Amino acid sequence: MGVIFNTFIAAFSSIGTMFDGSSGIIASVLTMSRFEARFSANPSIQGAIVSTFSGGCFFGAAVAGWLNDRYGRKRTIQFGASIILWGCAMQTGAHNTATLIVGRIVAGFAIGILSMTVPLYNTEIAPPKIRGFLVGLTQECIGVGFLVANWVGYGCQFIDSDASWRLPLGLQLLPAGLLLIGIQFLPYSPRWLLEVGRDKEARRVVSLIHQTKGSIEAEEAAEQEYNEMHDTIKAEILVRSRKISDLWATHAMMKRTLISCAVQIFTQFTGINIISYFGPLMWQSLGMTGGKALLMQGIYGVVGPIATLIFILSVVDRVGRKKPLIFGAATFVATFSIVAAILATNPVSDVSTKPADPGAQIAGIAMIFLTNIVFSASFGPVSWVLASEVFPTSTRSIGTSVATCCNWAFNTMLSQVSPIGLNNIGYKFYLVFVCFNFVNLIVIVKFFPETKGKTLEEMADVFGDSISNAQKTELETENKIMDESDNYAS
Known part of the structure; x- marks a missing residue:
């Protein structure tokens, strides 16, 4: 039951990350005739509609650290969900470009x-042995969000009214609520x-996560985990300063931050x-148009979540x-x-004058799906x-x-420069990513450590910044005094 309960907690909280994928619904909405008539088909305006979203993500991630420390993870998730309701409602009811962009x-x-x-x-509530699976549900929900967004957008484009774009944008309100x-x-x-x-609430939560009722073994595991996190966290509090400079204050912290x-x-x-x-x-460059291209794009959206689910269930931990x-x-x-080579020999401009080479077509499809x-x-x-x-x-x-x-900053940068790169140098732009991935x-x-199976408190041993013996001794003395006081009072 403990694993089932932990999975439910992680899966439900990860509903929030589905919006990372469902935000992709704007790609379908931008092509709808009713949307273009209401707003604009101008590429620069459509680019602003897309890119401002990533900019908002960057600033949201920037303030989230303070919110989490001040109000906790649970309240911060609630706050984010309430803001999503506001933003999606504005998009759904927008009557001008300014309202939509805001x-x-x-x-x-x-x-x-x-x-x-x-x-x-999810990291902080997960047992070490299945932490990869539970936190990996984040990516699973992102993939499912993209999948749902693709097909909802496709279905709604056949509606001959403003509901064609208002409905898919409005459906995002349901998971947010x-x-x-x-x-x-x-x-x-x-x-x-x-x-x-x-502390007492923390002990109860650890017992709840381990589902200790009626199991001596589970009770012992819960007690051991609680004591370990209690001693480590209380010792860290003695030297905590809450400054961003703490992220590079020591060699070990610098390594953590860089990784x-x-x-x-x-x-x-x-x-x-x-x-x-x-x-x-890319489907067009391989000679696939119309229904075939749509089918391939739909299947492409399916394989990602399936691969992620298999990976987090069977591999990552x-x-x-x-x-x-x-x-x-x-x-x-x-x-x-390989993709660069295929696109170099099958340029988009030639598709209308000569059929795509079957071998190149199959190889291109295989490489895109494999990626x-x-x-x-x-x-x-x-x-x-x-x-x-x-x-x-x-x-x-x-x-x-x-x-x-960092994720959102580079996401925004690449989304801005990629159209320029593809337009100016074509297939050669994909060679940039060959170099990136080689680096x-x-x-x-050379530099990444292995962290599987470690408790969050054991990461100090991995990075070489364990709590000092002096801090542990000070904490043990304080705990002993508190225990003696409790015994005396009772």
Whole structure:
């Protein structure tokens, strides 16, 4: 029952990250004739509608660290869900471009908060043996969000009224409302409770997560985990300063911060978002148009969530984090090289004058699908797991916030420069990602540690910044005095 309960908590809280995927519904909406008539078909305006969302995400992730430390993970998720309701309502009811763009910024701000907080919350409530699976549900929900967005947008385009674009934007209100109400009934993070001095509540949450009722073994495991996190967190509080400079104050903290930020940046450098965004153009370059292109795009959206689910269920907590990242980076070097070669020999401009080569068509489809599958079983879920689990409790919120900001900053940058690059140098632009992934591979092999199976408190041993003996002795003395006082009072 403990695993089932933990999975339910992580899966329900991850509803918030579905908006990261469902935000992709704007891609379908932009092409609808009713939407273009209401707003504009001007590429610059449509570009602003898309890019302002990512900007909002960046600022949301930036303030989420402070919100998590001040109000906790659970309340921050509630806050993000309420802001999503506001932003989606503005988009759904928009009658001019300004209102739509402001709604996009507001919704992006909220998703920035949730994209940082949900993995953090799941990291802190997850047992070490299944932490990869539980935090990996973040990527699973993002994939499901993209899948639902693609098909809802496709179905709604046949509606001959403004409902064609208002309905898909408005449907985002349903999961937001569910998250806002439902998160109230989930437990607080026990580690945050210990930080703010609510020790008895933290003990109850640990017992609840372990489902200790009627099981001596579970009670012992819960007690051991609670004591370990209690002693470590209380010792960290003695030296905590809550400054962003803490992220590079020591060599060990600098390494934690660089790895957390690097895995998020490297995820953008894989080029998966470029493949997804320009998927229809790639199908066209391979000679697939009309219904065939739509079918391929729909299937493409399905394979990602399936690959992620298999990976987080069977691989990430057995094989670890580092090996999938190495495999992913090496595979992307090969797939992007092949994709570039195929596009070089099958340029888009030639599709109308000569049929696509069947062999190149099959190879291109295979490489695009392989890239999606490998990403969904490597960088996709692992980036969320690793970025939040490497930090100590005292800097976990702000550290995860900075790492998530890196994700959104490079997401925004690449989404802006990629159309320019593809327009100016065509297939050669994909060679940029060959180079990026080669650098990713070298850095991961040389500098990334393995963190699977470690408790969050044991990360100090991995990075070499364990709590000093003096701090532990001071804490043990305080605990002994408190125990003696309790015994005397009773």
